[in-house]
Amino acid sequence: xSAITLSGVVKQYPGGHVAVRDLDLAIPDGSFTCLLGxxxxxxxxxxxxxxxxxxxxxxxxxxxxxxLDAVDRGVYVPPEKRGMGLVFQNYALWPxxxxxxxxxxxxxxxxxxxxxRRERAMEALRKVRVAECADRYPSQLxxxxxxxxxxxxxxxxxxxxxxxxxxxxxxxxxxxxxxxxELKRIHDETGATVVFVTHDQMEAMTMATHVAVxxxxxxxxxxxxxxxxxxxxxxxxxxxxGSPPMNVVAVAEPLGxxxxxxxxxxxxxxxxxxxxCVGVRPEALRLAAxxxxxxxxxxxxxxxxxxxxPAGSSWTVQLRLDDTEVFAVTHEDPGVAPGDTVRCWARxxxxxxxxxxxxxxTAWDDATAPVGKAAR
Ligand SMILES: Nc1ncnc2c1ncn2[C@@H]1O[C@H](COP(=O)(O)OP(=O)(O)OP(=O)(O)O)[C@@H](O)[C@H]1O
Numbered sequence: 001x002s003a004i005t006l007s008g009v010v011k012q013y014p015g016g017h018v019a020v021r022d023l024d025l026a027i028p029d030g031s032f033t034c035l036l037g038x039x040x041x042x043x044x045x046x047x048x049x050x051x052x053x054x055x056x057x058x059x060x061x062x063x064x065x066x067x068l069d070a071v072d073r074g075v076y077v078p079p080e081k082r083g084m085g086l087v088f089q090n091y092a093l094w095p096x097x098x099x100x101x102x103x104x105x106x107x108x109x110x111x112x113x114x115x116x117r118r119e120r121a122m123e124a125l126r127k128v129r130v131a132e133c134a135d136r137y138p139s140q141l142x143x144x145x146x147x148x149x150x151x152x153x154x155x156x157x158x159x160x161x162x163x164x165x166x167x168x169x170x171x172x173x174x175x176x177x178x179x180x181x182e183l184k185r186i187h188d189e190t191g192a193t194v195v196f197v198t199h200d201q202m203e204a205m206t207m208a209t210h211v212a213v214x215x216x217x218x219x220x221x222x223x224x225x226x227x228x229x230x231x232x233x234x235x236x237x238x239x240x241x242g243s244p245p246m247n248v249v250a251v252a253e254p255l256g257x258x259x260x261x262x263x264x265x266x267x268x269x270x271x272x273x274x275x276x277c278v279g280v281r282p283e284a285l286r287l288a289a290x291x292x293x294x295x296x297x298x299x300x301x302x303x304x305x306x307x308x309x310p311a312g313s314s315w316t317v318q319l320r321l322d323d324t325e326v327f328a329v330t331h332e333d334p335g336v337a338p339g340d341t342v343r344c345w346a347r348x349x350x351x352x353x354x355x356x357x358x359x360x361x362t363a364w365d366d367a368t369a370p371v372g373k374a375a376r
Contacts, residue, residue: 001029001064001065002029002030002063002064002160002161002192002193003026003027003028003029003063003064003193004025004026004027004050004061004062004063004161004193004195005025005026005027005060005061005062005063006023006024006025006026006027006046006049006050006059006060006061007024007059007060007061007062008022008023008024008058008059008060009022009023009024009025009046009049009056009058009059009060009061010022010023010056010057010058010059011042011045011046011049011054011056011057011217012057018217019042019045019217020042020045020046020049020056020217021042021216021217021218022059022218023046023059023217023218023219024219025046025212025219025222026222027193027195027210027212028193028209028210029064029193030191030192030193031193031194031209031210032184032187032194032196032207032208032209032210033193033194033195033196033208033209033210033211033212033222034196034197034198034203034204034207034208034210034211034212035047035195035196035197035198035212035214036198036199036201036204036211036212036213036214036240036241037199037213037214037215037220037240038199038215038240039199041214041215041216041217042214042216042217042218043165043197043198043199043214044165044197046197046214047163047165047195047197049061049069050068050084050161050163050195051079051082051084051086051163052068052069052076052077052078052079052081052082053079055069055071055076056069056071057071058071058072059071063082063161068082082161083159083160083161084159084160084161084162084163085154085155085157085159085161085162085163085192086154086162086163086164087147087150087151087153087154087162087163087164087165087167088165088167092150093138093146093149093150093153094138095137095138095139096137097137098134098135098136098137099125099130099133099134099135099136099137099138099141099149100118100121100122100125100134100135102138102149102153103121103124103125103149103152103153103156104117104118104121104156105153106153106154106156106157107120107121107156107157110157120156121134121152121156122134123156124152124153124155124156125149125152127152127155127182127186128148128149128151128152128155128179128182129148129178130145130148130149130152133145133149143170144170144171144172144175146170147167147168147169147170147171148171148179150167151167151179151183155186158190159192160192160193161192161193161194161195162192162193162194162195163195164183164194164195164196164197165197166197166198166199167179167196168180168203180203180206180207183196183207184207196208201240201241201242201243202243204225205225205228205229205241206225208224208225209224210222210223210224210225211223211224211225211228211241213228213236213237213240213241215236215240220233220234220236220237221233221234221237228241229241229242231352231360231365232246232352232360233359233360234354234358234359234360235248235276235277235279235354235358236358238279238352238354239279242281242282244282244316244327244329246279246280246281246282246352247279247280247281247282247285247326247327248277248278248279248354249262249277249278249279249324249326250276250277251263251266251275251276251277251278252276252277252356256322257321257322257323257324258301258321258322258323258324261299261301262278262299262351263275263278265299265348266278266351266353266364269348269367269368270353270363270364270367270368271367272353272361272363272364272367274355274356275353275354275355275356275361275364276354276355276356276357276358277353277354278351278352278353278354279351279352279353279354280326280346280350280351280352281350282316282326282327282328282329283328283329283330283331284346284347284350284351285319285326285327285328285329285344285345285346286328286330286344286345286346287303287317287328287330287334287336287342287343287344287345288300288342288343288344288345289334289335289336289340289342289343293343294343294345295345295347297347297348298345298346298347298348299345299346299348299351300343300344300345300346301321301343301344301345302321302341302342302343303319303320303321303326303341303342303343303344304319304320304321304339304340304341305317305318305319305336305337305338305339305340305341305342306318306319306320306325306338307338308334308336308337308338310333313331314329314330314331315329315330315331315332315333315334316328316329317329317330317334317336319342319344321344326344328344348368349365349368349369349370351364351368352364
């Protein structure tokens with residue numbers, strides 16, 4: 001069992017900065033969990049604590065039933081005794097060893113016989129497509145090749161827990177895509193528990209079975225990627241996950257125009273009191289031009305088209321609703337031009353309603369869920 005559990009974990013650095021606050025996080029056995037969040041939110045610190053490279057200031061970290069850190073009982077297991085595979089941004093290959101010897105290193109420490117060691121190291125190098133570099137030294141490799149060697153070094157020892165900190169950051173776009181697929185395949189094959197730090201939401205959304213979003217040292221939400229996208233638990237997650245980001249409009253008093261229209265709609269439809277803001281994803285915002293009318297139960301508002309940005313397979317339309325700029329994304333030519341006036345609309349179940357403190361008002365979801373999804 002390689003589930004990882006962090007309970008009440010705090011990390012305060014010697015200068016006094018609190019990088020991680022009271023973190024409770026359960027990483028399921030065999031999951032591919034991405035820690036996602038803006039720069040400085042505490043992702044790397046969290047991963048380094050799981051690896052044993054940093055010690056928490058408070059709290060407990062366990063893998064399965066094994067306690068690795070328990071600050072109040074003075075328990076701390078050093079990194080080399082945690083049996084985890086690590087690949088960090090600075091992949092720290094040994095400069096005086098060839099690529100092959102670097103990849104064999106962990107196996108040598110585990111006293112694997114020479115022939116088996118070589119075979120496993122070469123297999124790991126083939127997996128990440130740098131087998132032809134086996135006899136070179138790290139200084140003779142590109143940054144991307146070094147990163148792949150670091151991945152091979154980790155894979156060769158076949159650990160049950162893999163900790164990866166932006167391991168694809170030095171690769172070009174094509175190789176990055178290939179390595180994502182490769183890592184997903186490796187995860188499926190080995191069943192290892194993977195914890196992957198990234199600030200790239202596409203990377204998180206495409207690879208992860210679970211995404212944990214952090215902000216300013218605090219965990220915001222943990223959920224499978226689709227659920228995170230469709231039901232963000234608070235305003236921060238709603239605006240952080242998705243590109244272009246969700247349009248979010250504050251609906252606090254005093255109200256006029258767009259905010260008033262949204263507030264009246266939300267109140268009438270679900271009888272909610274005191275929502276703080278309402279959001280709609282760009283692809284959920286539809287345009288009705290000319291004689292087309294929005295569906296009767298939809299929310300709608302008049303909008304002025306400001307710009308239309310075609311991108312081959314989609315169009316991004318910038319709209320002005322009263323004084324608010326919003327974005328709509330369509331996958332068919334919207335047939336509008338700057339200066340046009342259109343009605344934009346959204347189905348009730350595509351609106352996200354948040355309270356004044358930013359938390360999701362699930363009463364809205366319950367009131368507007370399409371038939372058959374009410375129990376979700
Ligand atoms: N050794 C340290 N001493 C003091 N403060 C630190 C130390 N390491 C990190 N920090 C601070 O802790 C906070 C969290 O840093 P961390 O590296 O965990 O963030 P991150 O989310 O991984 O960011 P990035 O995506 O930029 O790597 C930051 O404000 C950072 O400046």
